[in-house]
Amino acid sequence: xxxxxxxxxxxxxxxxxxxxxxxxxxxxxxxxxxxxxxxxxxxxxxxxxxxxxxxxxxxxxxxxxxx
Amino acid sequence: xxxxxxxxxxxxxxxxxxxxxxxxxxxxxxxxxxxxxxxxxxxxxxxxxxxxxxxxxxxxxxxxxxxxxxxxxxxxxxxxxxxxxxxxxxxxxxxxxxxxxxxxxxxxxxxxxxxxxxxxxxxxxxxxxxxxxxxxxxxxxxxxxxxxxxxxxxxxxxxxxxxxxxxxxxxxxxxxxxxxxxxxxxxxxxxxxxxxxxxxxxxxxxxxxxx
Amino acid sequence: xxxxxxxxxxxxxxxxxxxxxxxxxxxxxxxxxxxxxxxxxxxxxxxxxxxxxxxxxxxxxxxxxxxxxxxxxxxxxxxxxxxxxxxxxxxxxxxxxxxxxxxxxxxxxxxxx
Numbered sequence: 470x471x472x473x474x475x476x477x478x479x480x481x482x483x484x485x486x487x488x489x490x491x492x493x494x495x496x497x498x499x500x501x502x503x504x505x506x507x508x509x510x511x512x513x514x515x516x517x518x519x520x521x522x523x524x525x526x527x528x529x530x531x532x533x534x535x536x
Numbered sequence: 537x538x539x540x541x542x543x544x545x546x547x548x549x550x551x552x553x554x555x556x557x558x559x560x561x562x563x564x565x566x567x568x569x570x571x572x573x574x575x576x577x578x579x580x581x582x583x584x585x586x587x588x589x590x591x592x593x594x595x596x597x598x599x600x601x602x603x604x605x606x607x608x609x610x611x612x613x614x615x616x617x618x619x620x621x622x623x624x625x626x627x628x629x630x631x632x633x634x635x636x637x638x639x640x641x642x643x644x645x646x647x648x649x650x651x652x653x654x655x656x657x658x659x660x661x662x663x664x665x666x667x668x669x670x671x672x673x674x675x676x677x678x679x680x681x682x683x684x685x686x687x688x689x690x691x692x693x694x695x696x697x698x699x700x701x702x703x704x705x706x707x708x709x710x711x712x713x714x715x716x717x718x719x720x721x722x723x724x725x726x727x728x729x730x731x732x733x734x735x736x737x738x739x740x741x742x743x744x745x746x747x
Numbered sequence: 748x749x750x751x752x753x754x755x756x757x758x759x760x761x762x763x764x765x766x767x768x769x770x771x772x773x774x775x776x777x778x779x780x781x782x783x784x785x786x787x788x789x790x791x792x793x794x795x796x797x798x799x800x801x802x803x804x805x806x807x808x809x810x811x812x813x814x815x816x817x818x819x820x821x822x823x824x825x826x827x828x829x830x831x832x833x834x835x836x837x838x839x840x841x842x843x844x845x846x847x848x849x850x851x852x853x854x855x856x857x858x859x860x
Contacts, residue, residue: 472759475759475760476752476759477579478763479752479759479762480736480751481579482762482763483638483736483739483751484583484586484751485582486638486694487600487636487638487740487742487743488585488586488602488603488742489602489603489604490694490742491600491742491743491745492599492601492602492603492740492742493543493599493600493601493602493624493627494601494602494605495540495601495602495605495607495616642761645761656829658822658825658826659821659822659823659824659825659826659827659828659829660818660821660825661825662825662826662829662832663807663808663821663824663828666828667808670805670808695847695850695860697847714753718753718754721753722754725754725756732756732757732758732761732762733754733756734752734754734755734756734759734762735752735754736751736752737751737753
């Protein structure tokens with residue numbers, strides 16, 4: 470790989486880790502559109518709330534036999 | 537819709553003109569934003585976003601906001617600031633006058649093109665391999681991470697992207713201490729010829745916002 | 748971009764690894780979309796399992812260092828961990844999760860794993 474390409478990729482890795490994995494999370498909901506995929510990031514609090522809902526609706530995956 | 541970039545003090549120096557920025561103020565803090573750019577995410581888009589945050593960082597302290605954060609409008613921005621202003625003010629104080637440096641460490645390339653040791657077959661081999669990896673990691677922590685951490689206000693080990701990576705860490709370093717920190721990285725590289733050290737930055741303090 | 752390099756080693760390409768796929772990086776999120784709820788819950792559950800697995804492995808290594816296990820016990824423990832490791836990989840694949848997906852951000856405490 471040419472040096473310039475390597476440099477770009479290496480720097481991009483460090484950038485991605487920060488931009489997407491760090492920083493202040495405002496309002497708990499982030500929508501990113503990448504290509505045709507809409508991705509939703511939900512804070513842990515909201516996930517725990519949905520676990521409670523899922524339990525009520527019997528939606529939890531059966532993990533017993535898998536483990 | 538608006539895209540968010542960073543949280544700064546209010547008042548603050550005039551906004552850079554690198555993008556159509558505005559600052560929404562509330563409780564002594566400001567949220568820097570711009571009209572939402574409806575573009576497909578690509579490396580160029582990411583770097584342009586980063587350029588904005590770094591332009592801000594040149595002459596003020598800030599908390600970078602996670603990329604992709606989008607709100608309805610400036611009213612929503614003011615509300616978001618108002619709801620968490622105490623917590624955000626504390627977070628901003630924590631990073632005041634400092635920047636983030638990234639350090640990653642690999643072992644030197646082995647003779648054959650990145651040959652992995654053969655997969656362990658027996659239970660004992662598996663445990664031996666794990667013990668060796670753990671020892672290697674402890675050794676790098678002692679020889680690289682600890683000396684660097686002692687020159688930083690704070691440090692954080694991050695999840696490694698690559699399973700061959702021996703250390704992935706972020707360091708919150710006083711702006712005035714960046715040069716000595718980098719010199720230390722260079723000295724540690726010389727002292728550890730079987731390691732490969734990479735240091736990048738300065739970055740806005742993404743890993744030290746308390747999220 | 749290249750002006751972000753403060754110290755570079757020889758073999759910089761060691762650090763490039765596989766070019767990061769943007770949609771992969773962006774998809775590293777806990778997903779609570781109702782249709783993908785199962786995946787998000789699996790992520791949470793597997794993270795806890797992974798934590799336990801790591802703790803148990805570390806404990807075993809300590810016991811080995813301390814010499815309190817027989818060779819036979821070592822062999823059996825090692826085999827169990829090897830198989831657990833493999834099973835975790837299978838479960839991850841089943842739910843479309845990477846090793847990096849199995850983590851929880853604990854705010855000021857950093858990441859769980």
